[in-house]
Amino acid sequence: MTTETAPALTLPGGEMLAWSDLPTERLADGGPLAALAARLAPAGARVLLAGPHDPALLDALAHAQVTCLLRSHPDAVALADRAARVVVGGPAGLPDDETYDLVVAGAGLDAVESVEGDRLGWVGVLERLAAAVRPGGDLLLRLDNPLGVHRLVSVTPWYAGRDDAQWTVGGVLDVDRPASLDQAALRLAGAGLRADTCYAAYPRPEAATALLATGPLRRHTTSGLFDAVLHGACAGGFTGRDVLADPARLAVDALHAGRAVEVAPAWLVLARRDSRAAEPDAPTGGGPVFGTAAVGTAGPDPAGRDDADGVRAGLPVALVQTGPPAVGVVEVADGPDGWNWHTGVTRAAAPADPYDSRPAADRDPEALTGPVPEGRLLRTLLLDACLRRDTATLRRLLRGYAAWLTGQAGEGRLAGAVALAGADNLVVDDTGFAVLDPSWRAAAPLPVDVVLARTLWRFAAELTTGGYAHPWTSTLDVAGLTVVLGGVAGRDLDRATVDAAVETEAAVGASVRGLDAEGRGRLAAELRAVTPTDPPAGPRAYQQLHQAWLRQREENTRLAALLAWTEDLLTSRERALRRAEATINLLSGSLSYRVGRLAITPARLAKRGARAAKRRARQALAPKQEEQP
Template structure:
């Protein structure tokens, strides 16, 4: 044991002196998890943080008295160095036996508390110990990973190989000592005297979730546009994230619409409460409309810039947007440094549009090859854009960025009614309505073509050609130049949304401009999508080979016909009748040639005389 310890670090034994559990990925301000933790911890509460957590989360609990229970000495030393918290390094053996806490947070899971320097106690025993230190009326926030969740379904490496240093033991559905689904989690909580409360599905990574959704909302609103868009955006992968078996974004949306958004979530964050009275205010449940402390139904890390976490709260008249903390209207950057899009968080205060996401409805119509529905949706979308354009045919604000994945079909009657889902992103300059329409259709066409979706149009069309066809279906005449301008606009907007600049923006532009139907979706390294792209390339090569064979057969037949004609000419030129005819016309040919020569000589003689007469 080292003697160089801080007075705020306790080493009761069982500490791992060289091991660190520092999170590999950290979100700004701790992300949705830190926002949830800050909401469930009342002011002045005694809090036990069990296991490694993002230091940003610790900062969000400055209004409480925090004790951190860790197993790695480096983590404890780093935490106690610059934060006013008490740190206990010792694994489960270091749990204070004579103290109680108002809130216990184990958002890293119970396995991250076990230490190899002590005797393993198991998942159930750890839960019992944490429940025992909860004060009457206290709350437990517990993370549980899903052994058959979406992450394990799409990972290229099997979950059971365990090649990481931290995989001392590998838990899965076969381990009866830990819960494998939400019902088992609730049963175990009841077994230790706790009452299960709210539960949030964590996407896409339970260790650093960018979206937390109330499981009740997932079950009650499987076709919700905001849930569709948030889960798709959270699970969208990049090549830097490594290969996957299939597109997790597509699988997450399918699970949502099948009512399995909670069952197939990568992990859960469960709130549980101990019975009894407490001087600390009780933690509300998600969707509770009783007061300002009600928990939202959704937290989402929406990316740069301006906003960290956006909330969706439940009210009597529906769901509403909310941005935590004081929000001031964003000001546009100077023209020289202004991006194509900017964000105004002040507008995220109104109702969340209810309905289905236009991209999902249109994709369903394409898969069913329902051309009438496709035509109606696309024409309604184009008419809606035209209705918001000014007299010069230009769109401004959020409508200029209204692509199919940010538009909600709020009413499928006659006429169709649309609304922008997230109105906080706005175009810096007015856009021609044709460019906005082409950008939305190009994104959908690229998803159709590169994703391998069945659709009612020829497979030989490239992405730009399919965009033009979609525009024609919408009753609009777009040319390829407009589609090219739309791709450039997509590059600029995506760079603004992701905060890209310089080389990253150039790489993005090259990637989007090179999108072809025979290529996999841009930015996704999926084995399933790569196989589908290979099959499309195989079909294209088969078509080209058939075309080449037909061309060769055509050339061969023409060559044979030419040879037959040449043989016929040679045969006729050697016959007696041909020779007699040629001798018969030879004098006429010679006479014609002589007449032409005499005519030229006469012109040459008469030309000077005609000039002299004109001079006289």
């Protein structure tokens, strides 16, 4: 950053002395935003970080000369030793003659302006930051979406927030603030910047773990990669949070409808100042800007324009942070032969474990090389077939998957990435099955039936706890449905194999989460206790909780009916027994019963005496037989 021993702290006035904007929730290594900013800033570049950012972003920009523009004095003191210079007080404190190669406003513009100075408004702050971009330089700006997934599923209305970070009201209520990508392009053009690349940020604006280029996101609506990334980001980003509906399901449905960009929680817009003397003309009229012209679908659109994917050359199609922090951010680059994995992280040697508790799975970042397999996600195809009660498609997919596993096995066992690839990590096309993310690998080979049962058990658990309609009876438990799915796949799975698959799932889950032996035991107990009446794991969605309550009510009604039937049966049997006892008592007191008893008693005594005599005779003859030669 700089060779100075004492970083400069500039206080031009307007600083907020008792306020902090630094994010409390932080991503490892700064997340995809830090990876993108580091790619945009060459070595020695002058970078302005406008607003509060994760301190890890400064570490990612260690090769550049970074100036931080903050409004909070405590935040400035905390970051003073990480930046070349820190300006406190808002955009008014920036010198007019200073320009930068890259200006990053990754937290939006609301947290840039200080309440202790003159108010510029959203457009005013944008114009001041745009003026700080040198000709040929870039502005990376985050825009929050007022119709994003995070708002659609939020339990608390966006206008009712009373936290310190929500003291400003954004969105459609402020006419100067853009509420869509088209409006953002107009505002940027008015400030002399031309937007050429945009990323949809998921799952939440303040903690985006996935950045997806909006052009490919609109065009590749059946992409297994985007399907898996959106589902994984939203499921993990809302885990343990109360939401109205499942955000992962909403995001994936929006992808298939071609609307994943429109419901993205935030957008990261990359805009460049033209290096020519004349500024680009601002777009006029009400036509779409980002919707088609900038980052639209490939090929001619309804307006008759030929559009490319809208991703600047050299920038990735997707940046995703998933798995252990050591893996870092995984990128997907677009090349002549299609999409390719890219990660600059090398595999680190695993530390020696004195207790020999080798994890069941580990991740090898070096495996994320080569092309990204094309096709649709197997999980989505199976869910779709279940909802349509298409048993023929289910049979074809599951039998094809079972045959593919058998073909990959050696001596009845599977190793490497194939052993851990479930329905949420497999893509299907006309050529067959392929592992989407091959970096997760099994530490030891697993039997084919256990691998198959683990995939089917996970799908059965999601099918039942998620409330999805399917062709089979609702009285099946998760293990029973797994056995049924195994039959559809042409395999005779028993409950012992399913139990082994659940133990394997617990071991793999413990490795992914970094749990110890005790945590692994608790996880295994939780997995074995999963029932169809439970809500799905992850976010606490009211919609799914309501469906779980309905399933529990149906199960309670069924059990109550079964209990009533059992009570009626026991009552009828008890009445029959009482009638039989009464009949016996009546017969035992009659004259014929007594005469019969007197007649039978001597016969019983005679029979008993005959048996005793026969036994004594045998005992007497036994020694004589032994004395004979």
